[in-house]
Amino acid sequence: MPASIRDVAERAGVSVGTVSNVLNRPEVVSEHTRERVLDAIAALGFVRNESARHLRAGHSRTIGLVVLDIANPFFTDVARGVDDVVDPAGLAVILCNSDDRPEKESAHLDVLAEQRVQGVLITPTAELSPHLDSLRRRGIPVVLVDRRAPTPDQCAVAVDDVLGGRLAAEHLLERGHRRIAFIGGASGLPQVQERHAGVAAAVREATGDDDALLVLSPEHLTVAGGREAAARIVGLPAARRPTAAVCANDLLALGVLQEMVRQGVRVPEDFAIVGYDDIDFAAAAAVPLTSVRKPRAALGSRAAELLLDEARGEGHVHVQEVFEPTLVVRESSMAFRDRTADREGAQ
Amino acid sequence: MPASIRDVAERAGVSVGTVSNVLNRPEVVSEHTRERVLDAIAALGFVRNESARHLRAGHSRTIGLVVLDIANPFFTDVARGVDDVVDPAGLAVILCNSDDRPEKESAHLDVLAEQRVQGVLITPTAELSPHLDSLRRRGIPVVLVDRRAPTPDQCAVAVDDVLGGRLAAEHLLERGHRRIAFIGGASGLPQVQERHAGVAAAVREATGDDDALLVLSPEHLTVAGGREAAARIVGLPAARRPTAAVCANDLLALGVLQEMVRQGVRVPEDFAIVGYDDIDFAAAAAVPLTSVRKPRAALGSRAAELLLDEARGEGHVHVQEVFEPTLVVRESSMAFRDRTADREGAQ
DNA sequence: CCTCCGTTATGAAACGATTCAGACGACTTG
DNA sequence: CAAGTCGTCTGAATCGTTTCATAACGGAGG
Numbered sequence: 007m008p009a010s011i012r013d014v015a016e017r018a019g020v021s022v023g024t025v026s027n028v029l030n031r032p033e034v035v036s037e038h039t040r041e042r043v044l045d046a047i048a049a050l051g052f053v054r055n056e057s058a059r060h061l062r063a064g065h066s067r068t069i070g071l072v073v074l075d076i077a078n079p080f081f082t083d084v085a086r087g088v089d090d091v092v093d094p095a096g097l098a099v100i101l102c103n104s105d106d107r108p109e110k111e112s113a114h115l116d117v118l119a120e121q122r123v124q125g126v127l128i129t130p131t132a133e134l135s136p137h138l139d140s141l142r143r144r145g146i147p148v149v150l151v152d153r154r155a156p157t158p159d160q161c162a163v164a165v166d167d168v169l170g171g172r173l174a175a176e177h178l179l180e181r182g183h184r185r186i187a188f189i190g191g192a193s194g195l196p197q198v199q200e201r202h203a204g205v206a207a208a209v210r211e212a213t214g215d216d217d218a219l220l221v222l223s224p225e226h227l228t229v230a231g232g233r234e235a236a237a238r239i240v241g242l243p244a245a246r247r248p249t250a251a252v253c254a255n256d257l258l259a260l261g262v263l264q265e266m267v268r269q270g271v272r273v274p275e276d277f278a279i280v281g282y283d284d285i286d287f288a289a290a291a292a293v294p295l296t297s298v299r300k301p302r303a304a305l306g307s308r309a310a311e312l313l314l315d316e317a318r319g320e321g322h323v324h325v326q327e328v329f330e331p332t333l334v335v336r337e338s339s340m341a342f343r344d345r346t347a348d349r350e351g352a353q
Numbered sequence: 354m355p356a357s358i359r360d361v362a363e364r365a366g367v368s369v370g371t372v373s374n375v376l377n378r379p380e381v382v383s384e385h386t387r388e389r390v391l392d393a394i395a396a397l398g399f400v401r402n403e404s405a406r407h408l409r410a411g412h413s414r415t416i417g418l419v420v421l422d423i424a425n426p427f428f429t430d431v432a433r434g435v436d437d438v439v440d441p442a443g444l445a446v447i448l449c450n451s452d453d454r455p456e457k458e459s460a461h462l463d464v465l466a467e468q469r470v471q472g473v474l475i476t477p478t479a480e481l482s483p484h485l486d487s488l489r490r491r492g493i494p495v496v497l498v499d500r501r502a503p504t505p506d507q508c509a510v511a512v513d514d515v516l517g518g519r520l521a522a523e524h525l526l527e528r529g530h531r532r533i534a535f536i537g538g539a540s541g542l543p544q545v546q547e548r549h550a551g552v553a554a555a556v557r558e559a560t561g562d563d564d565a566l567l568v569l570s571p572e573h574l575t576v577a578g579g580r581e582a583a584a585r586i587v588g589l590p591a592a593r594r595p596t597a598a599v600c601a602n603d604l605l606a607l608g609v610l611q612e613m614v615r616q617g618v619r620v621p622e623d624f625a626i627v628g629y630d631d632i633d634f635a636a637a638a639a640v641p642l643t644s645v646r647k648p649r650a651a652l653g654s655r656a657a658e659l660l661l662d663e664a665r666g667e668g669h670v671h672v673q674e675v676f677e678p679t680l681v682v683r684e685s686s687m688a689f690r691d692r693t694a695d696r697e698g699a700q
Numbered sequence: 701c702c703t704c705c706g707t708t709a710t711g712a713a714a715c716g717a718t719t720c721a722g723a724c725g726a727c728t729t730g
Numbered sequence: 731c732a733a734g735t736c737g738t739c740t741g742a743a744t745c746g747t748t749t750c751a752t753a754a755c756g757g758a759g760g
Contacts, residue, residue: 011717012717022716022718022740023720023742025717029717029718034737035738036738036739036740053463053466053467054467055492055715056469056717057404057405057408057413057716058408058715058716058717059716061404061405061744062719064745077426077429077430077633079424084425086424089450098447098449098468100447100448101448102445103432117445120401120403121415122403140398143398144355144398144400206716227634250732263637287634290576290634290638290639291639292639293639299742315735357746358746359747368709369710369747370711370712370736370749370750371708371709372747374708381707381709383709386709400745401747402745404747405715406745406748408714408715408717408747410715441733556707
């Protein structure tokens with residue numbers, strides 16, 4: 007129904023080749039002809055058919071971005087970073103939400119493959135899907151976002167999560183906490199495991215006690231998951247109950263905070279909380295959240311840069327970039343009493 | 354580079370037509386042939402080229418979703434609702450962020466037109482872009498989201514924002530507030546104007562005083578905008594300073610809350626706040642936010658349903674759906690002292 | 701044995717753009 | 731004046747798929 011290049015050519019009284027030239031290499035066509043063609047285009051409301059272009063060109067002008075949870079502001083910030091790079095390059099982004107479910111992820115990757123996207127940016131679920139490899143074998147670049155590359159033959163932009171976990175834990179340990187909870191997730195994401203590892207190492211070094219760390223793994227890394235974990239913590243006998251928690255992301259931390267408040271547990275006096283990601287809402291929380299800050303937008307834009315470079319071909323070298331997180335201390339971890347004394351008294 | 358249907362045909366020793374049949378109408382090809390073809394497909398890692406399909410079919414398998422602010426959880430919730438409908442239909446969503454800027458919106462609409470999307474879901478900027486009409490003239494369905502249709506010849510899914518504004522204002526008026534601020538935005542979005550109208554009507558009815566409502570319009574409907582507005586309110590002389598605010602969305606409300614707390618203004622004792630949208634973070638705020646709740650995901654999924662129906666053609670009737678908002682009362686508006694007395698004392 | 705029919709497979713024509721070898725004048729140049 | 735050059739335009743081939751008219755084959759019915 008919509009006008010094609012042939013209709014334009016007919017109306018302007020030129021060949022289709024000439025119309026194409028007006029569109030793509032205007033300098034090779036005479037001014038007079040160019041104007042006639044442009045007039046015809048305007049009159050017919052002609053819009054290029056991207057699929058036809060793509061078919062001929064062999065590559066599309068889109069990239070795919072697959073995230074774990076579109077409702078998590080961390081990922082929308084990443085998406086923004088991606089957009090900042092991809093938009094000026096004239097590419098469109100197909101944003102897919104895997105919901106941390108491998109089947110959804112695979113389905114989305116299949117669609118992206120059919121769309122012949124120029125490349126895929128993805129924060130994958132725990133297991134690296136075979137679909138990812140098959141994309142790469144097919145020559146479609148894949149850049150991992152917020153996840154380390156398992157092999158050096160691909161690009162990845164990650165954060166040193168062991169360090170992040172350590173920063174969070176050391177902060178709590180310094181403030182005297184001796185029984186700490188790590189609230190992760192059931193899906194086994196390596197980012198979460200690394201954060202856990204960092205926390206565990208710091209706790210072990212400081213306490214020499216492997217039981218000092220309680221690990222909870224709610225189903226999902228969401229506010230609801232955090233509430234669930236907090237309820238379990240509150241249910242523990244006082245002697246074994248942790249006095250602080252490091253959460254694998256801010257959504258969890260927010261959930262923990264909500265449930266603690268609801269149960270009448272004071273934060274940070276009775277229970278300290280450290281989140282992860284430092285999303286904007288962390289600072290606005292009921293009790294402003296101490297959190298491990300990651301360069302969210304930079305993660306996205308750097309990943310996009312690497313992807314575009316790889317898609318361009320010509321001597322691309324794979325880069326595994328690792329950003330350093332920092333700790334942002336806010337009220338949720340500002341305990342006032344000395345917990346070391348507390349604990350020693352209890353023993 | 355990637356295997357084409359022709360390669361598959363060759364390897365399986367059949368014609369391309371047969372391969373296509375295996376893919377699209379497997380029942381018409383004999384089991385033996387089908388297996389051979391399927392084997393070849395697996396061996397070559399063949400993946401359909403969606404652009405070629407689309408070119409032949411005349412329509413793509415994607416839709417566009419254009420939102421005002423991807424960082425606003427309201428829109429990610431809408432996107433989720435859209436996904437719930439669009440995904441099972443086997444379509445992909447191209448998510449675009451206009452940042453409330455008409456030029457970005459237009460640019461995105463152009464890209465979507467070139468992609469020949471099946472339809473566009475959009476929360477448009479204040480002025481309805483001519484690009485929207487030109488899409489519709491070209492036969493691409495457009496459904497407005499969270500925005501009323503200007504004419505009955507198109508679908509729209511909106512919320513009764515006059516009512517929403519009224520609910521918010523009446524709640525504050527009942528609690529004794531007599532000087533109220535409406536914090537909107539500078540970009541003139543009709544949703545915001547309607548909320549304003551609802552608030553203004555309620556305030557006028559209750560106070561008979563047109564000056565009882567102070568209108569502030571920060572640049573953007575964001576947390577930063579809210580902080581900016583709050584700072585201006587605090588700067589006002591006490592006699593003219595409002596005692597409460599209705600904010601055009603929750604991001605603004607969160608910003609107002611932050612700045613008030615920072616300036617030592619107690620919420621809700623000294624200043625009450627009502628937000629709009631009821632995003633999840635509203636309940637988790639420093640002071641849990643009273644907010645006007647909209648059916649966020651339903652807005653998206655209903656809009657997507659209408660879009661798919663319209664794209665299907667065949668006797669589609671345009672629907673303008675208007676959801677009713679409800680007020681969710683939380684702490685941010687729970688004032689304790691009687692402000693009527695307060696005000697009367699002041700006069 | 702012939703005809704007819706149903707099942708299955710074929711091959712060519714589209715879809716809309718880009719590209720490229722070549723045509724055609726008009727001009728230079730030796 | 732012939733040959734070469736330049737600027738401009740043409741037309742056909744091509745990308746990968748779907749579709750559709752048609753062919754090939756085998757079996758049933760007369």
